[in-house]
Amino acid sequence: MATNxxxxxxxxxxxxxxxxxxxxxxxxxxxxxISSFGRKNVSFNLQPRQIRLxxxxxxKPETVEKVCDIVKKQLAVSEGxxxxxxxxxxxLGADSLDTVEIVMALEEAFGIAIEEESAQTxxxxxxAADLIEDIIEKKSS
Amino acid sequence: xxxxxxKRFSGMQKQVLSLFRGFLRAARSKSEEERRKIESIVSQExxxxxxxxxxxxxxxxxxxxxxxxxxxxxxxxPGITGLSSLQLHFSKTDSNAHSSIKG
Numbered sequence: 001m002a003t004n005x006x007x008x009x010x011x012x013x014x015x016x017x018x019x020x021x022x023x024x025x026x027x028x029x030x031x032x033x034i035s036s037f038g039r040k041n042v043s044f045n046l047q048p049r050q051i052r053l054x055x056x057x058x059x060k061p062e063t064v065e066k067v068c069d070i071v072k073k074q075l076a077v078s079e080g081x082x083x084x085x086x087x088x089x090x091x092l093g094a095d096s097l098d099t100v101e102i103v104m105a106l107e108e109a110f111g112i113a114i115e116e117e118s119a120q121t122x123x124x125x126x127x128a129a130d131l132i133e134d135i136i137e138k139k140s141s
Numbered sequence: 142x143x144x145x146x147x148k149r150f151s152g153m154q155k156q157v158l159s160l161f162r163g164f165l166r167a168a169r170s171k172s173e174e175e176r177r178k179i180e181s182i183v184s185q186e187x188x189x190x191x192x193x194x195x196x197x198x199x200x201x202x203x204x205x206x207x208x209x210x211x212x213x214x215x216x217x218x219p220g221i222t223g224l225s226s227l228q229l230h231f232s233k234t235d236s237n238a239h240s241s242i243k244g
Contacts, residue, residue, distance in 0.1 A: 096150070097187055100158055104165045116159060120150060
């Protein structure tokens with residue numbers, strides 16, 4: 001029985017992986033997913049790539065907006081160019097040094113500390129906002 | 142989706158970024174005015190080297206990392222309030238940022 005359910009979860013997880021894009025926009029999925037991998041650490045171990053799921057839960061619009069503002073300011077993005085949740089830092093013209101500066105600015109704006117390891121995985125506004133909410137949540141709990 | 146591939150950095154690139162982060166962190170502990178100055182000098186210095194230094198020149202990058210880490214250690218000292226940079230135009234590769242103690 002146990003093996004049965006286990007196979008079931010790893011299957012559904014796998015089907016989610018190719019469409020991270022669709023997944024990030026579904027804010028409703030969040031609680032369901034967290035509880036499902038909380039229960040079965042085994043399937044999590046089987047697929048190392050699933051680690052990305054931890055930070056791909058959708059963040060609140062306010063957070064995304066705040067991150068957008070900071071990114072715009074930091075990169076001196078021109079007025080005409082829009083920054084959205086899907087914008088990658090690279091496309092906005094940021095190099096790795098800019099990304100470090102953005103992360104530092106975000107740390108200050110939200111009053112949090114972002115670990116170096118996770119800071120290096122951030123490539124989009126959405127990912128940054130998700131990570132920030134994750135850290136705030138951990139801090140308050 | 143192109144955005145989903147995580148950028149992987151080499152060990153050396155990580156060291157450079159971590160040094161950069163260290164400088165920005167150290168700058169936070171200084172006065173507002175000095176902080177802006179430090180940030181602008183540090184970011185200029187890193188960007189200049191990123192452009193001018195050949196990415197395969199490991200020995201030189203290692204040297205720069207060592208030098209940077211030493212400078213960062215000095216900057217972390219609370220007695221040090223600011224950073225000033227000295228441009229040496231006659232030498233092609235070198236413009237040292239000297240930390241200086243300001244009374």
